[in-house]
Amino acid sequence: MCGIAGFVYKGPDRRDIIERMNKRLFHRGPDAGGEWLDENSGVTLGHRRLSIRDLSAAGAQPMISASGRSVIVFNGEIYNTEHLRELIESASGSRTYRGTSDTEVLLEALECLGSGNTLDEIKGMFSFACYDRQEKKLVLARDRFGEKPLYYSFIKGSFVFASEIAALRCFPGFKDEINRDVIPEYMLLGYIPAPKTVWKDVYKLPPGCFLELKEPFGEKSIIKRRYYDLEKTAGLLYERPFKGSFREAADELERLLKQAVASMLTADVPVGTYLSGGIDSACVTALAKAVKGEDTSSFTIGFDDPKYDEAPYAKAIAEHIGTKHNEQYVSEAQMKAVIPKIPYIYGEPYADSSQIPTYLVSKMAREHVTVVLSGDAGDELFGGYATYPKMLKLWDRTKVMPRPLRKAAGKFMGIMPGRTAYRVGKCLEAANIRELKAAVDHYDPLCVSLCGHDMSIRRDLLGGGDLKELMLDDMLVYHPEDILVKVDRAGMAVSLENRIPMLDKDVAEFALSLPAEYLCDMESGKKVLKEVLYRYVPKELLDRPKKGFSVPLNKWLSEGDTAEWAGELMNSPQCAKEGLLNGKAVTKLWEAFKKNGRSPRLVWNVLMLEQWYRSRGEI
Numbered sequence: 001m002c003g004i005a006g007f008v009y010k011g012p013d014r015r016d017i018i019e020r021m022n023k024r025l026f027h028r029g030p031d032a033g034g035e036w037l038d039e040n041s042g043v044t045l046g047h048r049r050l051s052i053r054d055l056s057a058a059g060a061q062p063m064i065s066a067s068g069r070s071v072i073v074f075n076g077e078i079y080n081t082e083h084l085r086e087l088i089e090s091a092s093g094s095r096t097y098r099g100t101s102d103t104e105v106l107l108e109a110l111e112c113l114g115s116g117n118t119l120d121e122i123k124g125m126f127s128f129a130c131y132d133r134q135e136k137k138l139v140l141a142r143d144r145f146g147e148k149p150l151y152y153s154f155i156k157g158s159f160v161f162a163s164e165i166a167a168l169r170c171f172p173g174f175k176d177e178i179n180r181d182v183i184p185e186y187m188l189l190g191y192i193p194a195p196k197t198v199w200k201d202v203y204k205l206p207p208g209c210f211l212e213l214k215e216p217f218g219e220k221s222i223i224k225r226r227y228y229d230l231e232k233t234a235g236l237l238y239e240r241p242f243k244g245s246f247r248e249a250a251d252e253l254e255r256l257l258k259q260a261v262a263s264m265l266t267a268d269v270p271v272g273t274y275l276s277g278g279i280d281s282a283c284v285t286a287l288a289k290a291v292k293g294e295d296t297s298s299f300t301i302g303f304d305d306p307k308y309d310e311a312p313y314a315k316a317i318a319e320h321i322g323t324k325h326n327e328q329y330v331s332e333a334q335m336k337a338v339i340p341k342i343p344y345i346y347g348e349p350y351a352d353s354s355q356i357p358t359y360l361v362s363k364m365a366r367e368h369v370t371v372v373l374s375g376d377a378g379d380e381l382f383g384g385y386a387t388y389p390k391m392l393k394l395w396d397r398t399k400v401m402p403r404p405l406r407k408a409a410g411k412f413m414g415i416m417p418g419r420t421a422y423r424v425g426k427c428l429e430a431a432n433i434r435e436l437k438a439a440v441d442h443y444d445p446l447c448v449s450l451c452g453h454d455m456s457i458r459r460d461l462l463g464g465g466d467l468k469e470l471m472l473d474d475m476l477v478y479h480p481e482d483i484l485v486k487v488d489r490a491g492m493a494v495s496l497e498n499r500i501p502m503l504d505k506d507v508a509e510f511a512l513s514l515p516a517e518y519l520c521d522m523e524s525g526k527k528v529l530k531e532v533l534y535r536y537v538p539k540e541l542l543d544r545p546k547k548g549f550s551v552p553l554n555k556w557l558s559e560g561d562t563a564e565w566a567g568e569l570m571n572s573p574q575c576a577k578e579g580l581l582n583g584k585a586v587t588k589l590w591e592a593f594k595k596n597g598r599s600p601r602l603v604w605n606v607l608m609l610e611q612w613y614r615s616r617g618e619i
Contacts, residue, residue, distance in 0.1 A: 003028030003048040004073040005162040010042035017176040018046040020170040029490045036062035043131045047073040058099025059188040063238045069134050070111045076126030076148045078102040079263035084109045115139045119227040136215040144228040145503045146207030146480030153202040165347040180550040190351035193481045198348045237513040250531040260504035269370035272297035277313030280375025286536035289321050298323040299365040308605050328364045329406050343615040345493045351608035354549045359490040366496040377502040381476045381511035383520030392522045467516050575613040
């Protein structure tokens with residue numbers, strides 16, 4: 001896990017620029033750093049290293065291939081290096097490797113097999129830039145599901161890229177011009193979906209994509225290709241679903257998850273697991289213990305408020321599994337102390353409030369290990385969100401609903417993937433459609449008034465009844481743009497690598513192939529995943545309502561120092577001066593919240609935007 005940066009520019013200050021970019025990425029790789037400059041092309045590559053595999057100098061980057069033809073900077077981990085070695089030997093004969101790093105194997109594969117074939121074969125999480133000196137071609141790529149970030153831009157005609165926007169801003173001529181078009185989406189979602197960013201003419205490379213640029217490396221020479229199409233892959237798997245029994249599905253899932261966990265335990269540094277007390281992290285931790293067969297460290301944080309605290313459940317599960325368990329209770333003051341750091345950790349406006357406990361548990365784990373396995377993607381792949389059963393019930397009720405009313409409800413429901421789980425949950429529990437329509441009428445005009453113009457983000461989710469399509473929607477947008485952003489930035493802020501076994505290609509595609517009834521029904525989700533977990537952990541330790549990993553927003557925004565801070569930002573929003581939000585509407589929203597607790601998450605979205613806006617010059 002590292003930080004990468006680079007550009008194509010022939011100015012005399014190239015070394016100074018790449019050193020400044022590297023410095024802004026220090027937290028992503030505190031162990032070492034390096035630069036590589038090509039005088040003829042102007043291609044300049046920078047790297048900050050968090051040493052995970054092959055801790056010696058043989059794993060240092062930027063790395064030049066054995067032939068001298070190619071140079072790479074790489075962020076992430078490749079888990080199937082032995083398979084790649086076999087492909088390389090089959091294509092070009094045996095090779096001698098200088099070290100044992102996955103970077104070296106990836107570099108040789110790219111040179112020997114080509115970028116397209118290599119990307120099809122590798123399993124891992126990554127973003128990288130590789131320059132072919134012979135073909136004078138620069139290739140940038142990002143992993144299938146979007147675990148690792150990659151930003152790019154053309155600045156005064158020069159192509160520039162980095163793991164974080166903060167590094168891009170070190171390049172001379174970067175324009176601090178906010179992309180106003182993304183603010184409505186941000187206000188609805190709490191994040192900014194790829195390929196857009198908060199800065200004008202700065203982009204995220206979407207998951208499963210790669211870019212190619214050839215001399216003269218101008219905007220007209222850039223070619224973007226998708227090497228992995230999750231939506232298309234899911235469509236093919238839906239047409240050819242798994243045909244076995246429920247038990248056979250659980251057997252195969254257990255085998256694939258064990259295989260994924262085993263590959264992700266590979267490291268030359270200590271590895272642990274998160275253990276929140278829920279299904280997903282318990283499953284990963286149990287399998288890690290089963291595979292490793294020795295001391296496995298697990299980590300959780302607890303809260304004073306029992307409404308949010310799952311630490312006692314995590315401890316009971318850890319005792320049953322037999323892990324070396326580490327827990328730390330964090331106070332409300334400790335959580336609130338993270339708030340000023342948020343703009344610097346995320347670089348863009350980002351408003352998932354679970355960002356705070358995620359950062360704190362990452363910080364705690366980093367005191368003991370360098371790599372941690374998490375249970376992320378379990379909800380999206382196995383039907384775990386509480387909204388899914390509620391959607392099934394609602395679809396069942398709306399079969400007889402008049403089309404105009406169904407469309408109106410769909411307008412509200414179609415805010416965007418994933419946010420359904422947060423903004424619609426209470427509405428779906430309403431016993432009658434009148435209450436649902438009242439929520440529709442309230443929410444949309446409120447967002448429009450805040451941003452000053454129409455959102456133009458609509459989906460009629462009530463028109464169908466396809467649970468797997470809704471889950472796929474979450475995997476395509478919510479998961480990479482919210483969940484994976486959260487865990488990557490929080491971990492990297494403290495130099496911690498996060499690995500996600502459920503995003504192993506074979507595991508994810510198997511989940512997509514499963515019949516919906518193996519995943520979720522009107523009562524609960526994660527049916528087949530629970531079946532696997534119950535083979536390791538007794539059901540009674542897990543059979544309870546899900547609490548999630550969040551903070552008491554209503555309480556924080558209603559009392560004490562956080563309420564004072566929020567009031568100052570909401571009553572005099574500086575971003576309103578630039579027209580990003582409607583200042584009067586923001587104040588009205590704040591007054592409504594203080595009066596009846598309405599729309600706390602929308603208030604938080606405004607606060608995170610305003611805090612980012614005030615801090616943007618320092619990021």
